[in-house]
Structure formats: structure tokens, C-alpha cells
Amino acid sequence: MPACVSISKRLTLLLCTLFLASAPVARAVDPPPPVSAGGASGGDSGGSGGGRTVQPEEDDYRQTPYTSYGEFNDEDEAEDTKFFQYGRFFGVSLGLGYEGATGNRGSLYTGGLPAFSLRVHYWFDFNFALTLGIYSASHQYTGFKGTSGSSNAQKNDVSIFEFGSELRYYFDTRDATAPVTFAGPFLLVGVGSYQKSESDISAPDSVDKHSALGLSFGGGLEFPLKPRKAYLDLETKFHAVNFEGDSLAVTTSTGKTVKDSSGMLFTILASILFTY
Numbered sequence: 001m002p003a004c005v006s007i008s009k010r011l012t013l014l015l016c017t018l019f020l021a022s023a024p025v026a027r028a029v030d031p032p033p034p035v036s037a038g039g040a041s042g043g044d045s046g047g048s049g050g051g052r053t054v055q056p057e058e059d060d061y062r063q064t065p066y067t068s069y070g071e072f073n074d075e076d077e078a079e080d081t082k083f084f085q086y087g088r089f090f091g092v093s094l095g096l097g098y099e100g101a102t103g104n105r106g107s108l109y110t111g112g113l114p115a116f117s118l119r120v121h122y123w124f125d126f127n128f129a130l131t132l133g134i135y136s137a138s139h140q141y142t143g144f145k146g147t148s149g150s151s152n153a154q155k156n157d158v159s160i161f162e163f164g165s166e167l168r169y170y171f172d173t174r175d176a177t178a179p180v181t182f183a184g185p186f187l188l189v190g191v192g193s194y195q196k197s198e199s200d201i202s203a204p205d206s207v208d209k210h211s212a213l214g215l216s217f218g219g220g221l222e223f224p225l226k227p228r229k230a231y232l233d234l235e236t237k238f239h240a241v242n243f244e245g246d247s248l249a250v251t252t253s254t255g256k257t258v259k260d261s262s263g264m265l266f267t268i269l270a271s272i273l274f275t276y
Helices: 002-022 037-041 074-086 103-108 178-183
Strands: 090-101 115-123 128-145 155-170 185-200 203-226 230-240 250-252 265-275
Touching: 090 103, 090 128, 103 250, 115 265, 128 185, 155 203, 178 203, 185 230
Parallel strands: none
Antiparallel strands: 090 115, 090 265, 115 128, 128 155, 128 250, 155 185, 185 203, 203 230, 230 265
């Protein structure tokens, strides 16, 4: 009887082992395949069955008038970055030179040396800069104005003072030859308030003053002494300005009568420019 019980237990254990071995084992390694949209609706009878996650999709981005507009572009940002890294922002210059005149004014005036200038500079970018400054020079001539009967040997002092601003344009010389790049050529145009003080040397307390608005234009070269720190400016500038009384005739010391004292002023200046 015990032998029969033992055989029955062994037979039961063997049957359980065979049952467990034949049962399917659930695997957690691979996720179940997704259900395709076509299969879910019953309309897709193809054999793809991969579902949307394995189907290539088109780009959802569409160009519109709103997405195509941009306030800045890559070129502008690159140029601004380059200017902030290598450009100049502010500067102060002190100049010394000569002021002369053309026309009838040039035939009368002597002197004009020295002429002074003091300016501040501001750069918008590599090409454009704005300056604000003062200029001063002194001249002399011998003679008298009008027909007042004064002696034609009268000596007169004339002082010219200007307060004005100018816009400079620096040429892009990156593709030019080395000497041109080193010279840094520029053009300028400006406007200013001019004041002329004229007095007889024998009566210095009697000063005749006149003010007028004038225009200026010219050009120059800018040589770097220490890049982005110090520069040598050489410039020539013409001043178109007319003062009250310039239309009067002038009798010179030689008895010659000049019909008026009109004419342009011009300055030749050498300046030391400090920038940062």
C-alpha cells in the first residue's frame, strides 16, 4: 500500500511539471505591437500593421507670413557682434592746423595760423561716426570797409569761432591694398554756428560781432598709432558761410578796392584722436 501511494505522488509531480513546461511564458522585454489606425477601423487590410509610431511622418512646420518675418537676420547679428568686439564707440580729439580763405576774402585775410579744434566722437558702426566740436582761428587785414573816409592803413583783427557737428563716412577698405587700409580714408559733411569778431587794432574795445549758420564738407585720412586706442587724423575741410557786412567794399592799404569780402574758409588740421 505505501508503494502505491509513492507511485501516485511521483505521477502527480510529473504531470504538474509537464503542464508548467507546456504553458506560454509572458515576456516583458518587447512591448506589444501598436494597433494601426487602419486596423482599428477595419479599413486597412494590408500587411503593414506597424501602427503610426513606425510610419514616417511629414514635417508639421508650414511657412506662413508670420513665421517668415524676422526683425533681425544672421548677417545683421554677425555684423553687430563684430562691431562690439572690434569697433570703436567714443573718442576725443585735439587738433592744430591752419585756416585760410578763398575768393575776395582770401585776397584780404592773412594769418590763420594756428587754428585749434576740440571734438568728441561717437561711432554708430564701422562706417559712420558723428562728431561735435569747436574750432577757432585768427586773421588780419589792412583797410577799411565802405566809404566812411577812414584811413586805408587801418589794421583789423578777425577771429572766427565755430561750434558745430559733422557726420563722417569711413570707406570699407577690407578688400583694398595695405596702404589704403592703413590710411583709413573718410569723407565728412557738417553744419555749424559761426561767429566772427572784427575789431580795429587801434581800438580793441570796439568789437563788431556777427553770427551766421554755415555748412562744411571735406575729407581726410586716419592713421592708427595704437589700434582702437590712438589715431592721427589729417583732414581738409571747406566752410561755406556768409556774415553780415561781407557785401561791403573794402579799400586796402595799396588803394585797391575789393568789391566785397565774400569767399569760403578752409581748414587743414592734424589731430590726435583717443578712442575707447
